[in-house]
Amino acid sequence: MQQAARVSDFTAMMMMDENRAGGMIEFEATEAIFTRPKNPRTEDYVTGRFG
């Protein structure tokens, strides 16, 4: 994840749920995803609360 943060300009957060795989839940500039994500599931993932 740190490598993705370092080298990318944009980041997409994709997750799997019961119905489908690869649903995109948030897409933003990398800087925004890692400092102020809007989706709580993105926040939980980048702060190590799951995954």
Add this chain to the structure above:
Amino acid sequence: MSEKRPTTRSSLDRELRAIEDDMLRMGEMVDEAIQGSLRALAERDRGLAQQIVDGDARVNKLRFDIEEACLALMATQQPAAGDLRTVVAAMNVVGDLERMADHAAGNARIVLRMGDEPLLKPLIDIPRMADVCRSMIRDSLQAFVRRDGERARQIAAMDDQIDGLYQQVFRELLSFMVEDPHTTSRALFLLFAAHNLERIGDRATNIAERVLFMTSGVMRELNPEPRESHDLQ
């Protein structure tokens, strides 16, 4: 995928909590310094004033200790998103708390410099300013710990009370000096004391701004009017 799986956050959470605990302890030290410096001024207690001046070094050391803990956390845990904003906010908050303690020590130094000269007038608005400052500090640190951005907004609005009281003190002391220039030095001592409290109020507003940044990711001034204008009056 299960969100109940154990995560690697336990040491991050522990370190964040330790930083917050130390920050609250620093807030208590600042609170005691403000309260003590006002008591020293009201009672002309030079011993107490000297204690506050000497105690400032402990606040300075705690600030550096907390900053080091923040740096170590960033280097070892690579916090992101809300965690990162919390650590960055904490580093800014301890800087503001340290400056508040300097202003409180400044008021204690005023007591030492006044010597035996009697107070120009009874203290009325200056203790009120100190009370509002202390509430702002206590409440903004609680808002930090509770991640309460809405409360932070309300706290910032309290700075208007401090500014209003400062204006009142300023006008009153100015009239003393105009009527009788011999009162100038005694009026200036009180004006400096009020000015230090006015600066503390601005620093407490900074803490509220940091709480809002931490909770929302938005960085902006809560009292955008030119607060520094008091310096020029």
